[in-house]
Amino acid sequence: MKKTLLKATMAAFATLLCGGAAIGALYxxxxxxxxxxxxxxxxxxxxxxxxxxxxxxxxxxxxxxxxxxxxxxxxxxxxxxxxxxxxxxxxxxxxxxxxxxxxxxxxxxxxxxxxxxxxxxxxxxxxxxxxxxxxxxxxxxxxxxxxxxxxxxxxxxxxxxxxxxxxxxxxxxxKAPKSLLNLDKAPATATFTFGLGTEKQTAEFDQPDYFLSSKVTYGSGLVLDGTDNKSNNQTWFNPTSKQSSANETNAVRFLIQPKHGLKFMPTKVSFKTTRYGTDGGALDVAWESADGKTVSLATGVKPQRDNATPNVTECAYDITGATSEEGACGLVVYIYSLDNGKHVGFSDIVIEGTVTGEEKEVPMLASFTANGENYNVDDVFEPNGDIYEGTIEIAAAGNMISATNPVTDIQTIAGDAGTPVYAGDNDKCDVTIPVSLADITINYVLHFVRKPYYAVSYFDTDGSAMGSQQVEKDAAIEAFAIDYSTAKADAGYKVRGWFLTPTGGTKATVADVITGPVSLYAYATPVEEASTHLKYEFDLTSPTFYPEDHEAFNTENGYFHDTTHGWAFREGDVVTLLVGPKATVAIGICRYGQGSPEMVVTDPDGKELATLPGKSADEIDGEVVAFDYEGQPGLVTLTMHADSELYIHNVKITNTTEVTYTRDGQWFYVTPGDAQSLLDAIDAISAYNTERDAARAYLFVPDGKYDLKDKVLTNIYGHNISIIGQSMEGTLIVNEPHYTTEGINTTATLMNTGTNLYLQDLTIKNALDYYATIGNQQVGGRAVAFWDKGLNTACKNVELDSHQDTYYSNNIDGRYYWENCNIHGTVDFFCGEGTMVFADGIITVEPRNADGKGECTLTAPSTKAGDEYGYVFLNNKIVNKAASYNYGRAWQNEPRCAYINTTVTDSKLSSGRWTANGMTVVAKEFVEYNTTDESGKVVSPSTHVVTFVKGESNTMETILTAEQAAKYTVDQIFPEWRPDRLTAQADAPVCKTENGTITWSPVDGAIGYAVFADDKLEAIVEGTSHAAATNGVYTIRSINAMGGMGEAAPADASGIIAVVADAEVIATTYYNVQGQRVDATYRGIVIRVDTLADGKTVTSKVVK
Known part of the structure; x- marks a missing residue:
């Protein structure tokens, strides 16, 4: 019946562990x-x-x-x-x-x-x-x-x-053996953090050797209902119905149990609590000893409401008069006078006291066999008061455990196993195995039950139900009950299979093992063709990329390696791509390939078109190589040549027989307000400049809203590219991913994998519904506006608008420069790698939660080990809309961050100034210098020492001296690159107009001039004159070497067409120096346009 493996004194054993992680410690x-x-x-x-x-x-x-x-x-x-x-x-x-x-x-x-x-x-x-x-x-x-x-x-x-x-x-x-404990009023503390919102939350003990277990129980009149919605990190309780007084059905117990022979005497308890959405609800608080006797601590407690300030009540009670006996004891809180649907939350329950007694040797079960399978006690049982309980599920085809099909081969670590007791039927059986040592008997109770059956439900592409089947838990589907090809598909679409979400993603297979109810969705995508204008993008870094679901990408070779490398291919592997009569194919390659792999491109007739590198440059992972195709529509072939493996991140086919943008030399022009034109132009300019040493190419984006809908990860993959908007306020590029797709690698509005990118005069916005995301209790609302994997990116007059992870720098060796920009966010909205300078700009802190409450965190840097600088903020203003905020927290590697000469607009910077706890590592250097309010008064303290922690600790003075701060200048941070010179704008030209021709003097540093008529680009010219094509309002903007357009200069006051000096003015409009229309209250330099009674206009430059 049983076998005792070892009999020894408890000095040979480490005693039972708290929380049931292990039953005993055997030497x-x-x-x-x-x-x-x-x-x-x-x-x-x-x-x-x-x-x-x-x-x-x-x-x-x-x-x-x-x-x-x-x-x-x-x-x-x-x-x-x-x-x-x-x-x-x-x-x-x-x-x-x-x-x-x-x-x-x-x-x-x-x-x-x-x-x-x-x-x-x-x-x-x-x-x-x-x-x-x-x-x-x-x-x-x-x-x-x-x-x-x-x-x-x-x-x-x-x-x-x-x-x-x-x-x-x-x-x-x-671990060395531990002796049995002999304690006399030894201090001990148990802490239930209780912020997970889940069952089976346990305590952490400062003296874990003293305790056997801990647990939380609650009455039948309460529902444990997840975590709170106000970031208090509390676990919620919701009553099934309103009750007028304290009773067992509304009791919540936080219980601890000392080891056998030890007794706990409480001295103090404390906890945090909040009422949510109600002024109702009250609490009675008591201590309950192991013998069932109680000490009342408080009655009728009414916690703070969630909309109060502060919104948490901290309760603390000294305890006198409690009894001390062996067994489970703890804090009891009764919740009553609370309506159904309303909540009370708890967190940070702390129980303090002393432990007295002599620890006893205890019996311990080791293992047993049921239905021929051997089970280790560690894998089955958890402590529950004085007993251990575990559940084992048996398949319908298996024999239920019973006295005639008993548990066998029972082994103990210490003590003797008695005769098991069986109680049950063919569907369930409880087996109690008593194990005794000296005067102690511990019952190990096994609950054998049948495995449940779960529904696998099938839904059509329109969301309508198609049927279901029942599958036993832990069994494979084996066969789909419904053929996905019978689902609906619009013309030009094809159903690709059964998926786990209505929007695709992971595809279900008949080998999938069912562990709970599952919904499967038919998902259809367009049938790909040899098009004249369509684009096809294939993300090979996604584990949910399925080649069989595509007509334009085919391979019988290769395999998914991981999300960093993408797909791996070996020598001789082949990929075929379907292209139209004219196309550009761009391939994102990995820097981690071995040797010098190559890809040979052949056309549909087998003629070799190009040989492309199969490995990215070391400093950029995901660099793009491209080739152009022109000929008969059909399949082009990539044949891989590699000593080991080459990796492909992505493939993009852009069919270009029909185009939506225009081009003149090095300049590409987007159709105003046309999102498809913008996307096509980005692809075209990227493909045009795939060489590292290519001459700079320029993309002009006129004022307008470019709504990319749910399109994500629009990649600027060429090198030496400038994207120039007409104005930061007027040129808006926006996408809106569904909030369920949130993620740092999945949502970006724009991303960059090229070198020497330059951006100016535009706004990039990720409009993912952030507050809906966090309101639906998702892990986060990460929505990147700009994901930069490139090198040497400079930005001028650029606004990024999102909430969490707005700007993501993602190259450990990257260099990034932002000047006169505005970035909005709530959490980690400057995050990532490389060295970044953000200068002379605005940091806009948005509310953390929809109700305005909660604290925001600005940065999450991840600096390469050995780098002197990380994220550096120079001469910026923090415009705060949140309840509070802090400067940042450590993410990865050796994070560095510095704020120099920062102006704050309120006093909502948290007292700690930084988040001391790192996410994965401890901060390396987080500092600030000369932080002032808007009047210029210094508000940073003279000293502020912080101990940053994550596994290890790093204590540092976070306030720099003037001498220490002197190293934070652009020329010292980027001594070779000097991006501040790249962003310098060319002066406005001095213009005059004669006989319908505008002329101006050359401007130093200008490579050309942008001519605008009525706020619309009419031409970009290299010379110093332009013949006006309309009777509109003309302005000229000098263009610097990066394509940036400087301050607008008006044509002279005489206008393009001669006017009579005393003519009647019937209307006046104003434009700022960027060419945008403003109202009469605007202050600064403006261009005034008077419309005369005869329809003619007069233009003048004035200061208001």
Whole structure:
């Protein structure tokens, strides 16, 4: 009936852990250990063993086993006698310089001696694929606490599951045995953060060795209803009906249980609470001891409402008169007088007190077998008061556990297992396994139930239901109940399959395993053709790119590598692309290919057209190469040539027989207000300038709204391109992705993968419904307006408008310069890599939430290790519309950020000034200097020391001295590039008009002149004269070398057509120096246009 694996004193065991992560900690002095030795003999101290692949000895020892079919051992860095066993299983390894590539199937065994031992695998982010002790595939850095099965065999198994798996290091922390506790009023604190809005939230203990478990329970009259909607990080409760007084159905308990033999005496409790959407609701608060006795702490408490300031009540109560007994005890809060549909939220429940007693040895179950399958206790049970409970589901075809089909091979770690008790029928059975040691018996209760069946529902392309089927939990679909080809498709469209969302994305397959109710949607896309004007874009970095769903992209080779590399191709692999009579094909390539791969392009007749590089330049990942095609419509072929693999990020086919833009030499012109013309022109100018040394090309975008609808990731992929709007206020490029698609890599209005891009006089807006996103409890509302993966980008008079992640700089070596710009946002709206200067501009902080509440965070930098500068803000104004804001938080790498000579318009900068907690790393250098209010008064403190934390800490003085701040100038930050010279505008010309011809003197630095008539571009000329084509209002703007158009100069006051001096003026209009119409109240330099009674006009320049 049972087998006792070890009988020993509790000094041989680490006792039960809180939260049920592990049942016990066994030291395997008597266990069978078939692999690498843990230690020669037990030691009294903890031990750490590390295998760091930056260590040449460890790398060499591991590489010596590459490709072997025999196991070998590798000593750890600490040289303490602990070794790792490497079982290559024929897989090869590669020294990747500080990390090791381990191909599929290789097993690394890290020795463990206790279920307290912790293994850490540090994989290369996004390029590590491994499983730990037979679990699911993992990626990145993973910590794992050893289980009983690991201790039995003596090691934790780490197996590579992919050929592209890279490890930085592996490590194990072995824990020494712990003695039984003997405590006398030892202080202890339990903290329920309680901000997840989910079931089974537990406490964190400052003395975890004292406690067995913790849990939250609530009465049948309450519903745990997620997290709050005001960013208070509280868990909500909603009553099923309004109740007039405290009772068991409206009680919430925050319970803690000391280990056997120990008793907890409370001294103080505290918590935060808020009422949401109501003035009703009250709380009674009490302490409940293990013997059921209570101490009332407060009655009729009415927390602050969510619309109050502050909107959180902090309750704290000292406790006297409580009893102290063994068992679960805790805080009880009764919620009453609250209407259904209204909420009370709680967070940060803190229980303080002391622990007294002598810890007892406890019985522990190890494993058992049911229906022929062996189960480890760690994987099944969780503590629930004095018992452990677990649920095991059995398929309909399986036999239900019963007295005649019993649980077998019951093993214990400590104590003896008694006779199991069975209670149930063919659909369910509860099995109680008592385990006893001395005077303590712990019941392990197993609930065997049938696996449920879940509905797989099918919906047509119009959203109408088509039918459903039932599939057992954990079973594959096996066959779709409805053929997707029977779904509706408009003319020219084709249904591509069953998808998990109505808008496509992940495609369902019959091999998909069902774990809950699933809705499948028929999804149709246009049938691609050899068009004269259509574009086709294929994102190969998306795991949801399916070649079979396309007519214009075909391949029988290659495979999806990952979201960074895209698709991988090898020598001889072929891709065919369907093109019209005239087309440009642009291919985004990866910088991480091996060697010097190439792509050979052939036309439909097999004639070679071009040979393209298959690897991007090192400084830009995703660089685009392109070729033009003209001939018979049909399939062009890409044949891959690579020593190893080449990677493709994306392919874009632009059929150009019909065009919507115009071109004159190096200038491309967009049709005013025509979004398709803008998109076509961006593609055309990018394809025109794919060479790194191409002469600069210019794209002019007239005033107007260019509504891209839900179009995202419009890529400017050429080099040395200038996109020039007519004015920042009048030229608007906007997209509006659906809020469910939010994401930093999925929503960008415009993106750049080229070098030396220049932008001027335009606004880029991402109109994703941010407040709807966060209101629907999504993780975030990330909507990028400009995603810059390029190098040497300069912007002048540019506005970016969004909320979260508005500007995303995404090149670790990138250099970016913004002058006289305005960027709007709420959270991390300056985020990313590279060195960026934002100078002489406006930072507009939008409300964090729709109700105006909440704190905003301006920046989230990720600076390359060793770089001196990161994000630098020079001479800017912060215009704040939020309840509060802070300067920024650390994201990745070694984040640096500096604010120099900043003007703030209010006092809403948070007292901490920065967010001290980093997202993934600790801040490297966050500083400011000479922050002033609008009157010029310095408001930055003389000193402000902050300890930044994330795993480690970094304490720094964040206020610079004048001497320290002196290094933050453009010429020192960018000594070779000097973007401030590129943005310098050419002076306005001095014009005169005679006989219908406008003439002006040459302007230093001007490469040409833009001639506007009635606020519309009439011509760009290189000379210094222009024959007027209309009787309109003419202005001239000098053009600098980057294409930027300077201040508008009017034709002289005599007008284009001669006028009579005393003629009657019947109307007057005004234009600013950018050529935009303004009203009579406008202040500054304006162009005044008088309309005379005879229809003629007179133009003059005035200062108002």
């Amino acid at each position: 395997a002095s008597g266990a069978d250990v078939p692999s690498a030795p843990a230690k020669a003999e037990a030691e009294a101290a903890d031990a750490t063993a590390t295998w760091d692949y930056a260590d040449t000895d460890i790398m060499a020892a591991t590489m010596a086993l590459s490709g072997s079919s025999e196991a070998g051992t590798v000593a750890c860095k600490e040289a303490n006698g602990i070794v790792m066993t490497v079982v290559p299983n024929g897989a090869t390894f590669r020294d990747n310089g500080g990390n090791i590539q381990v191909r599929k199937g290789a097993e690394f065994r890290l020795p463990v001696i206790s279920t307290e031992d912790v293994v850490t695998v540090a994989g290369y982010p996004n390029y590590s694929y491994f499983s730990i002790s037979g679990g699911d595939e993992q990626n990145g850095t993973v910590t794992y606490k050893a289980k009983w099965a690991d201790v039995q065999r003596g090691y934790v198994s780490v197996v590579s599951t992919n050929d592209n798996n890279y490890y930085y290091s592996l490590a194990v922390d072995q």
